[in-house]
Amino acid sequence: MAKVVCLGEIMMRLSAEVGTRLNKAHQFDVFYGGGEANVAVSLANYGHQVQFASKIPDNSFGEAVTQHLRSYGVGTEYLLKGNGRLGSYYVEQGVSQRGTKVIYDRSTSAFAQMAAVEWVGPELFDGADIFHISGITPALSESWQQLTLELVQQAKKAGCNISFDSNYRKNLWTQKEAGAFLRKILPLVDYCSAGKLDAIHLLGIPETDASITYYYQKMQEMYPTIKAFYSTHRQVHSSSVNELQGTLFSGGVCYTSKQHMIDPIVDRIGGGDAFTGGILHGLLKERSPEEIIEFATAASVLKHSVKGDCNQFSEKDVLTFAESESAKIER
Numbered sequence: 001m002a003k004v005v006c007l008g009e010i011m012m013r014l015s016a017e018v019g020t021r022l023n024k025a026h027q028f029d030v031f032y033g034g035g036e037a038n039v040a041v042s043l044a045n046y047g048h049q050v051q052f053a054s055k056i057p058d059n060s061f062g063e064a065v066t067q068h069l070r071s072y073g074v075g076t077e078y079l080l081k082g083n084g085r086l087g088s089y090y091v092e093q094g095v096s097q098r099g100t101k102v103i104y105d106r107s108t109s110a111f112a113q114m115a116a117v118e119w120v121g122p123e124l125f126d127g128a129d130i131f132h133i134s135g136i137t138p139a140l141s142e143s144w145q146q147l148t149l150e151l152v153q154q155a156k157k158a159g160c161n162i163s164f165d166s167n168y169r170k171n172l173w174t175q176k177e178a179g180a181f182l183r184k185i186l187p188l189v190d191y192c193s194a195g196k197l198d199a200i201h202l203l204g205i206p207e208t209d210a211s212i213t214y215y216y217q218k219m220q221e222m223y224p225t226i227k228a229f230y231s232t233h234r235q236v237h238s239s240s241v242n243e244l245q246g247t248l249f250s251g252g253v254c255y256t257s258k259q260h261m262i263d264p265i266v267d268r269i270g271g272g273d274a275f276t277g278g279i280l281h282g283l284l285k286e287r288s289p290e291e292i293i294e295f296a297t298a299a300s301v302l303k304h305s306v307k308g309d310c311n312q313f314s315e316k317d318v319l320t321f322a323e324s325e326s327a328k329i330e331r
């Protein structure tokens with residue numbers, strides 16, 4: 001069982017029912033999630049010892065996210081409590097050719113307002129194999145850009161592998177700002193979730209008709225110490241029908257999963273985090289690249305079948321699905 005530390009913001013998601021626009025909504029479904037928290041849940045589901053570090057308010061919503069994380073076995077020792085609110089976001093779910101819309105309300109959250117590393121001492125990373133962070137956190141403030149780099153440096157000093165998911169969010173910062181930050185963090189990263197769009201729009205790699213391997217090769221030339229790049233490729237037929245395929249670039253070779261048809265999609269939010277969770281699990285278990293990419297892509301496909309931000313499947317569930325991949329009833 002490996003030890004993993006995930007750090008980021010966890011929020012309350014308020015989702016209008018399918019077919020209702022946000023400006024007409026009278027009721028919302030409530031979920032809890034955040035890019036890094038979702039990865040923490042996946043890894044805890046697979047049996048790893050995971051801590052989620054963040055800052056939350058000392059009120060009922062802080063309690064709700066703590067219970068959410070604990071219900072999946074994620075450690076909450078490093079959940080700080082303090083001033084500010086729980087960040088939230090609203091979702092208007094896409095239907096047919098209309099895409100999903102997200103509105104954030106998070107700038108005054110306890111986490112977003114942090115201006116110094118408040119976790120005391122190096123023990124946050126003691127014995128940890130991986131420190132996972134994403135591009136959402138540095139997008140929250142200039143302070144968080146500094147803190148992210150500081151934390152990554154501390155984690156590296158403590159011997160952790162650094163996992164970074166670029167997770168570009170256009171509602172939080174510009175491509176130029178994200179690109180400038182990526183150039184600072186990527187030299188420190190070991191495992192990197194970034195695909196073709198990140199390569200073109202954030203790292204300035206010229207667009208060509210070439211396959212994803214070309215973009216991975218270019219990113220690898222820029223950042224030779226990164227041990228693995230990975231991403232999913234989505235063919236969008238409509239908001240509820242997508243095809244999904246995963247790729248993993250490691251040791252100069254690109255490994256491709258089978259292509260999955262997802263029809264219908266129940267909830268696609270967190271599909272990328274489920275994929276990253278699957279990749280990190282495979283890397284921690286030292287599985288072959290072929291096994292890793294099939295597992296991670298299957299985990300992401302499964303996530304699309306359940307409501308909420310996080311993956312709710314065990315390793316056995318994912319393996320069973322990856323092997324059978326059908327709508328059969330298991331008896």
Ligand SMILES: O=C(O)C(=O)C[C@H](O)[C@H](O)CO
Pocket residue numbers: 033034035036038136169269270271272273309
């Ligand atoms: O969009 C964000 O910042 C979130 O963290 C909310 C979701 O859980 C996340 O986008 C899923 O990847």
